[in-house]
Amino acid sequence: MxxxxxxDQLTVVIAGASSGIGKGTARRLAGEGAxxxxxxxxxxxxxxxxxxxxxxxxxxGMDISKEEDVKRLYEAAMEKFGRIDVWINMAGVGLIGPYTxxxxxxxxxxxxxxxxGTMYGSQFALRQFKEQKSGTLINMGSIASKVAFxxxxxxxxxxxxxxxxxxxxxxxxxxxxxxxxxxxxVHPWATDTPWFDHAGNYSGHAAEMKPMxxxxxxxxxxxxxxxxxxxSVEVGVKTKGSAISKNIMPGVTESLNARHVSSVIQDAPxxxxxxxALHEPAAGGTEVSAGLRERMKKEN
Numbered sequence: 001m002x003x004x005x006x007x008d009q010l011t012v013v014i015a016g017a018s019s020g021i022g023k024g025t026a027r028r029l030a031g032e033g034a035x036x037x038x039x040x041x042x043x044x045x046x047x048x049x050x051x052x053x054x055x056x057x058x059x060x061g062m063d064i065s066k067e068e069d070v071k072r073l074y075e076a077a078m079e080k081f082g083r084i085d086v087w088i089n090m091a092g093v094g095l096i097g098p099y100t101x102x103x104x105x106x107x108x109x110x111x112x113x114x115x116x117g118t119m120y121g122s123q124f125a126l127r128q129f130k131e132q133k134s135g136t137l138i139n140m141g142s143i144a145s146k147v148a149f150x151x152x153x154x155x156x157x158x159x160x161x162x163x164x165x166x167x168x169x170x171x172x173x174x175x176x177x178x179x180x181x182x183x184x185x186v187h188p189w190a191t192d193t194p195w196f197d198h199a200g201n202y203s204g205h206a207a208e209m210k211p212m213x214x215x216x217x218x219x220x221x222x223x224x225x226x227x228x229x230x231x232s233v234e235v236g237v238k239t240k241g242s243a244i245s246k247n248i249m250p251g252v253t254e255s256l257n258a259r260h261v262s263s264v265i266q267d268a269p270x271x272x273x274x275x276x277a278l279h280e281p282a283a284g285g286t287e288v289s290a291g292l293r294e295r296m297k298k299e300n
Contacts, residue, residue, distance in 0.1 A: 007226065008033035011081040015064050015073060015121050016091025018045040018281075020193035021140075024219045024288040025088065030054060037077040037084075039064070040091070041281040064091040064117030065109075074124040086226060087125035088138045089118045093278050094195055095154045096265075097202030106200045107154055109278040114158035115165075122169060126181070134180035136229050138222060139166045141187040143239045147246050148254040150261055151203060163187075163232075170231050182229035188218045189238045192292045194285025198277035205268035209261075212293050213238070219288075269299060 012029055016022040018040035026036055030053035038046045038053075043061030050057040060076045062069035077084050095102060095110045118139055129135030143149075144156035145163040166185040173181045190209035201207045213236050221235045234240045245253040276282065 006033050009035060010085045010226070011035040011037070011077060011083055012086040012088065013037040013039070013073060013077050013084055013125070014088045014090055015039045015062070015070070015117070016089070017049060018042040019286050020090075020195060020288060020290075021188075021191065021215050021218050021222070022088070022090035023049060024215055025090070025222050026053060026057070027288075028219055028223055030057060035081045037073065037080065039069075039073040042286075045286055064089070064121060065112035067120045070117070070120040070124055073121075074128070078128070083132060084125065084128050084135060086136045086138065087121060088140075088222065089121040090140055091117055092140055092158075092195070093155075093276070094152070094199030094207070095201075095278070096152055096199055096207055097204075097273075098151060099153045101202045102154060102200075103202075103275070106275055106278050109275075110154050110158055110200070113278075114155070115161045118162050119165060122165065122183075126169065126173075126183075129181045130178065133178065136182045136184065136226065137166075137169070138184045138186060138225055141166070141185045141232070143187060143189050143234075143242060145185075145187055146234070146239070146243045147257050150258045151265055152261070155199075167231070182225075183231070184225050184229050185232045186218065186221055186225070186235060187233065187239055187243075188221075188235040189213045189242075191215050191218055192289050194282075194287070194290045196292060197285040197290055198282050200274065200276040200278045201271065202273045203265050203268075204270060204273075205265050206271040208264065208268050208292055208296055210264050210296060211238070212296075215288050 017026050017038040036057040039060045039062045040046045046059040050059040060073045125137045141163050142159040145159040149156045170183040192212045196207040199207050
């Protein structure tokens, strides 16, 4: 892994920076001197984050599922800094429960945010990168892009779409000889962020996954992409191991994973159905970590 270095004057757009990995990445880059353009629905949180990050950070209230909002994020970056070096499509939502029990409105919302939002962000980023002849686009995949995740089926479908989008865009840049434009996809394991608290959940049980990774290892992988861009990276030993196992023993791997996911859901405390933060931003879950690992220890 590359040694830490200054990113002085590197302009980075983060769509989805109000909590979780996006917020942690913004803090890391601010400490290395980067220019930051922070987007999220929770304007108050990203304004606070921008103030914390310093005068080279700007906050833009936006919903990544709306093309006009993504355009405003792009325009804010260009107006403030004149170029974009890195664009990270971080915003994403979850939906958990038996597929037949998921409301159609929630299914639509997951597609709008996770797929269309990533498409919009990727398009604005790559248009600018082509003009500049350089830039790095980072899209967020998931372990669910690699292995079947029952009861996370709608979410997994969107992450398969993100992986396919990124792979196609990577090849486009290759074919068009844009050697200094990089399209990267980061695939984390289930991570201890507010994602689970914000997810739509119709499973009848609290949203959680065991085991969980520390968000810092995902943030580290994203930062490493700035110096060592790669088409696709599996983050952590569990994601790497699952991907290798899937290639060698696809049927066994998916069957074992499915049983594990089902068991974790059934073992979690009861919880009422909720659409989470799919339609309206959540008041809670504002930090990088959600403290889920500690919470689950207490449950046991």
